[in-house]
Amino acid sequence: MIRVRKTSHLFLPILIGLFVLVRIARADGGVVMCQRTSAPFTITLFSSEMPLRPGPADLSVLLEHPVGHSPVLDAQVFINLEHESGTIIRTEATRSQARNKLLYCSLLTLPKAGHWKMMLHVVRGNEKADMRYDLVVTELPPVLLSNWTLISLPPLVIILFLFNQSLRRKASTGERA
Amino acid sequence: MNSITDAVFSSWDLNPRLLIPTLAIALLYARGWWQLRRRAPHRFSTSQLMAFVAGLITILLALLSPLDAFAGWLLTVHMIQHLLLMMVAPPLILYGAPYMPILFGLPNKFLKDGVGPFLASKLLRKIARFVSHPIFCWSAFVFTTIAWHTPPMYELALHSPTWHQVEHVCFLTTALLFWLPVIQPWPSVARTSRLTIILYLFLADFQNTALSAFLVFYERVLYPTYQNIPRISDMTALEDQAAAGSIMWVAGSLFFLVPVGLITIEVLSSRRTVRRSIRRRISPIGPIRSKPTRLDLLSIPLVGRLLRWPHLRRSAQLLTFLLALVLIIDGLVGPQMAPMNLAVVLPWTHSRGLMVIALLAVGNIFCFACPFNFARELGRRILPARWSWPRRLRSKWIAIALLLIFFWAYEAFSLWDSPSTTALLVIGYFASAMIVDGLFKGASFCKYVCPIGQYQFIQSLVSPVEVGVRNLSVCGTCQTHDCIRGNNERRGCELQLFLPRKESNMDCTFCLDCVHACPHDNVSLLASLPGTQLVKIQTSRKRRNKFFRRFDVAVLILLLVFAAFINAGGMVLPVQTWEHSVQAKFGIGSIQPVLAVVYLLSIVIIPVLLVAGCVWFSRVFGRRRENWKETITTFAPAFVPVGFSMWLIHFSYHLLNSGQAVVPVIQRAATDVGITIFGKPDWMLASMMASFDWLPSLELLVLDLGLLLSLFISWRIASRFRLNFVQTLRLNAPWSLLAVALYALGVWIIFQPMQMRGMMMMTHSMH
Numbered sequence: 029m030i031r032v033r034k035t036s037h038l039f040l041p042i043l044i045g046l047f048v049l050v051r052i053a054r055a056d057g058g059v060v061m062c063q064r065t066s067a068p069f070t071i072t073l074f075s076s077e078m079p080l081r082p083g084p085a086d087l088s089v090l091l092e093h094p095v096g097h098s099p100v101l102d103a104q105v106f107i108n109l110e111h112e113s114g115t116i117i118r119t120e121a122t123r124s125q126a127r128n129k130l131l132y133c134s135l136l137t138l139p140k141a142g143h144w145k146m147m148l149h150v151v152r153g154n155e156k157a158d159m160r161y162d163l164v165v166t167e168l169p170p171v172l173l174s175n176w177t178l179i180s181l182p183p184l185v186i187i188l189f190l191f192n193q194s195l196r197r198k199a200s201t202g203e204r205a
Numbered sequence: 206m207n208s209i210t211d212a213v214f215s216s217w218d219l220n221p222r223l224l225i226p227t228l229a230i231a232l233l234y235a236r237g238w239w240q241l242r243r244r245a246p247h248r249f250s251t252s253q254l255m256a257f258v259a260g261l262i263t264i265l266l267a268l269l270s271p272l273d274a275f276a277g278w279l280l281t282v283h284m285i286q287h288l289l290l291m292m293v294a295p296p297l298i299l300y301g302a303p304y305m306p307i308l309f310g311l312p313n314k315f316l317k318d319g320v321g322p323f324l325a326s327k328l329l330r331k332i333a334r335f336v337s338h339p340i341f342c343w344s345a346f347v348f349t350t351i352a353w354h355t356p357p358m359y360e361l362a363l364h365s366p367t368w369h370q371v372e373h374v375c376f377l378t379t380a381l382l383f384w385l386p387v388i389q390p391w392p393s394v395a396r397t398s399r400l401t402i403i404l405y406l407f408l409a410d411f412q413n414t415a416l417s418a419f420l421v422f423y424e425r426v427l428y429p430t431y432q433n434i435p436r437i438s439d440m441t442a443l444e445d446q447a448a449a450g451s452i453m454w455v456a457g458s459l460f461f462l463v464p465v466g467l468i469t470i471e472v473l474s475s476r477r478t479v480r481r482s483i484r485r486r487i488s489p490i491g492p493i494r495s496k497p498t499r500l501d502l503l504s505i506p507l508v509g510r511l512l513r514w515p516h517l518r519r520s521a522q523l524l525t526f527l528l529a530l531v532l533i534i535d536g537l538v539g540p541q542m543a544p545m546n547l548a549v550v551l552p553w554t555h556s557r558g559l560m561v562i563a564l565l566a567v568g569n570i571f572c573f574a575c576p577f578n579f580a581r582e583l584g585r586r587i588l589p590a591r592w593s594w595p596r597r598l599r600s601k602w603i604a605i606a607l608l609l610i611f612f613w614a615y616e617a618f619s620l621w622d623s624p625s626t627t628a629l630l631v632i633g634y635f636a637s638a639m640i641v642d643g644l645f646k647g648a649s650f651c652k653y654v655c656p657i658g659q660y661q662f663i664q665s666l667v668s669p670v671e672v673g674v675r676n677l678s679v680c681g682t683c684q685t686h687d688c689i690r691g692n693n694e695r696r697g698c699e700l701q702l703f704l705p706r707k708e709s710n711m712d713c714t715f716c717l718d719c720v721h722a723c724p725h726d727n728v729s730l731l732a733s734l735p736g737t738q739l740v741k742i743q744t745s746r747k748r749r750n751k752f753f754r755r756f757d758v759a760v761l762i763l764l765l766v767f768a769a770f771i772n773a774g775g776m777v778l779p780v781q782t783w784e785h786s787v788q789a790k791f792g793i794g795s796i797q798p799v800l801a802v803v804y805l806l807s808i809v810i811i812p813v814l815l816v817a818g819c820v821w822f823s824r825v826f827g828r829r830r831e832n833w834k835e836t837i838t839t840f841a842p843a844f845v846p847v848g849f850s851m852w853l854i855h856f857s858y859h860l861l862n863s864g865q866a867v868v869p870v871i872q873r874a875a876t877d878v879g880i881t882i883f884g885k886p887d888w889m890l891a892s893m894m895a896s897f898d899w900l901p902s903l904e905l906l907v908l909d910l911g912l913l914l915s916l917f918i919s920w921r922i923a924s925r926f927r928l929n930f931v932q933t934l935r936l937n938a939p940w941s942l943l944a945v946a947l948y949a950l951g952v953w954i955i956f957q958p959m960q961m962r963g964m965m966m967m968t969h970s971m972h
Contacts, residue, residue, distance in 0.1 A: 059364055060433055060434060063433075063435070070435070072435050076366065077365065077366060078364065083898070084898045090435055092435060097435065097436060097437075098209065099209055099212070099437065101208050101209070101212055102208075123212070126216075127216055127217075127218040127274050128216045128271075128274040128275065129211075129212035129213070129215045129216045129274075130209070130212050130213065130216075130437065137898075171956045175901075175902070175905055178902060178905040178906055178909060179905070179952070181906075181909045181913075182909050182912050182913055182916075182945075182948070185913050186913075186916065189916075189917070189920075191323075192318075192319065192322050192323065193920075193930065194930060195322035195323065195325070195326050196318070196322045197929075197930050199322060199325060
């Protein structure tokens with residue numbers, strides 16, 4: 029038979045579990061990079077995180093009518109990126125790729141750091157608009173730093189395990205005594 | 206609904222990284238709740254289960270729904286999201302009294318040995334008592350709420366996904382603490398009177414009112430982001446701020462004051478009711494009724510029938526045999542460009558990748574579907590097959606030598622780049638299988654010669670499925686032992702594994718002959734967590750498993766572990782550049798001598814020195830007197846998981862990144878023999894690189910898990926000697942350090958540019 033008494037300490041594991049659960053949720057920290065009115069649209073460019081770094085990047089575009097600011101949802105948005113070294117990336121931003129369905133999103137991989145000339149080309153029937161923007165991609169942090177959560181997992185588990193073992197041995201010594 | 210509303214309401218993000226852990230927590234709770242409900246039905250009601258699940262769903266709603274997508278655009282939406290995380294989800298979760306169900310949902314062994322010591326720790330109890338005190342709970346909640354609503358902190362969260370996650374974590378955890386004294390979920394005990402909790406809630410409401418009033422009446426936009434972001438509603442940023450403050454004020458107060466009313470009623474109710482409630486709280490829960498059993502694959506309706514089908518193995522072998530034939534023909538007569546030939550793409554990209562994934566998911570599927578079985582049976586028919594395998598050769602040394610030659614030849618002769626050499630290698634394999642089993646009795650080829658088989662035997666020690674007996678007492682009464690001797694209808698185990706004494710997948714080809722031969726239907730495929738076999742055989746109460754007392758098996762294990770890292774390291778650009786620089790420095794005409802020396806050093810000499818060092822340190826620091834062979838055989842099995850994780854990373858990397866390359870090669874091979882239904886070869890597929898952003902993280906996680914399992918097994922081995930804590934640490938330290946060194950090498954390899962050898966694309970970075 030198990031008789032449970034003071035168990036406020038049981039609260040900690042639950043707290044840790046829920047901590048992990050919320051920690052891995054994707055958040056909504058979209059940052060406005062620039063906003064310009066290029067007739068017949070107001071174009072706002074978002075990035076998932078600033079500063080941008082080489083690797084996967086999430087560039088999103090909101091199109092609005094300049095008057096009334098109602099979102100435009102039936103256009104085509106093309107993104108052209110040109111690196112100072114000559115590397116060119118062409119992609120289309122679509123609403124299907126976006127989580128926020130008011131946005132046109134492009135999930136692309138930026139191969140290198142440096143200055144990228146960005147050209148946004150918007151087409152909606154006969155209406156067309158272009159926007160230029162200079163994108164600065166900063167260098168990647170060291171590999172160990174960018175993967176610190178996974179690298180630190182083994183030491184953390186080892187510390188917990190050794191603590192566990194020392195507690196077990198103490199408990200068994202206490203029982204024998 | 207117009208298109209804009211439609212777009213807003215379809216902005217869901219069904220992120221598996223959140224859904225899977227949530228589902229895991231829900232299942233853990235449900236498992237524990239079910240066990241406890243059977244023991245104490247009065248205490249674990251269905252409404253508690255429903256409340257806990259509703260709490261988790263509320264968290265998902267806050268983080269995956271359009272609320273999250275638009276939280277950065279409208280403060281009102283953000284406020285609703287935070288109210289769900291702080292006011293709705295925590296009380297629901299706590300109402301489900303999750304502590305005991307989640308703990309009882311964990312595997313018994315892990316609960317007792319893993320979590321138990323922490324729960325019993327006096328220090329942790331003190332910390333937990335402090336953290337769960339109402340004064341701390343109230344202060345943490347109020348401080349967090351106010352701190353995160355200051356403009357610099359709020360802006361930080363809006364601009365950084367990471368800080369936004371931290372904000373959500375703070376809100377949820379402090380809210381759970383805050384609601385703890387209010388809900389008092391079983392089995393927690395009251396730290397203060399219920400009347401004090403009324404004051405506790407009133408004070409929290411006061412803070413909430415002050416903060417929300419500030420938001421409502423402040424005449425400027427508090428958070429600049431909301432002013433700069435495009436407005437998707439008719440509200441101005443200031444109106445949005447006032448509306449958010451109103452929501453916080455009204456809804457927040459409601460959440461504080463309703464419990465005040467309920468607690469007041471509880472306090473004013475009769476003493477008798479309270480006494481009955483207390484009696485319910487302290488009544489004990491009954492004993493565990495049943496012991497959990499291992500999952501039996503043969504008892505699963507459709508899967509069991511399929512596995513018992515007598516022709517299953519033969520059908521699988523026929524399929525792989527035909528593939529091997531196609532590979533040989535294409536390798537000899539097809540184009541000699543590696544990425545265009547089946548002889549390169551099939552074995553070096555697909556077969557190896559599928560093989561390791563199958564080992565992790567199931568077990569030794571390769572031996573089950575072995576294509577060389579036909580050659581073995583043909584050998585037995587046309588040759589005498591009457592001699593016993595020489596006693597002196599009954600070990601793994603031949604296989605070890607063949608594996609050593611193979612690892613060197615793979616680099617030296619660029620097997621991955623030569624269709625005809627690969628085809629000849631496969632022909633040689635068929636011939637060897639036929640000759641060995643044509644001359645000697647039993648499965649001598651599988652047991653003593655086949656290098657692929659030995660690889661499979663060792664790696665399958667981490668597999669989750671094992672052939673084993675359902676009930677040992679049935680074997681105790683068995684007189685015929687058909688599982689090993691066979692009978693008129695079925696042959697017994699060719700590899701002479703006696704089921705009641707079998708403790709691991711070592712030497713098991715998954716042929717299932719024992720399953721079919723057992724007259725008591727007592728042999729089955731039993732599942733457990735990956736790696737369980739290795740833990741079990743190291744802590745078995747029986748005598749140490751006979752395989753793991755053998756020096757040849759220990760050497761085989763260590764060879765395969767070091768080869769995992771050397772084989773993967775051989776394909777990274779810095780290593781290849783270094784090899785060529787050595788060749789240039791010494792003015793050697795060919796790369797072959799360099800490769801031979803590098804392989805001799807890295808796969809033989811350096812591992813021998815490292816293992817010798819570990820033996821020496823282990824014996825000196827651990828003060829043990831076993832001879833060096835015994836020390837090696839004792840600790841070698843601990844390295845299997847870290848080695849397997851590297852093989853898994855390496856082979857699955859090739860499969861995932863260039864798996865599509867097989868399509869044009871099949872199209873080409875079919876077109877060559879006049880079959881046009883597959884269309885013309887689309888060589889773009891062979892030159893394209895599939896991109897998986899998540900792959901390096903997953904690889905790192907796999908390596909982490911491999912290392913941790915290796916360290917755990919190594920510790921269990923050292924603990925067997927019943928030394929004190931420090932001595933166990935000392936004995937184990939050198940072996941653990943070696944595992945960590947291999948892990949560090951693996952991390953380095955993962956983040957190097959890879960040479961996609963044998964493929965149309967050449968260099969790619971895993972990172």
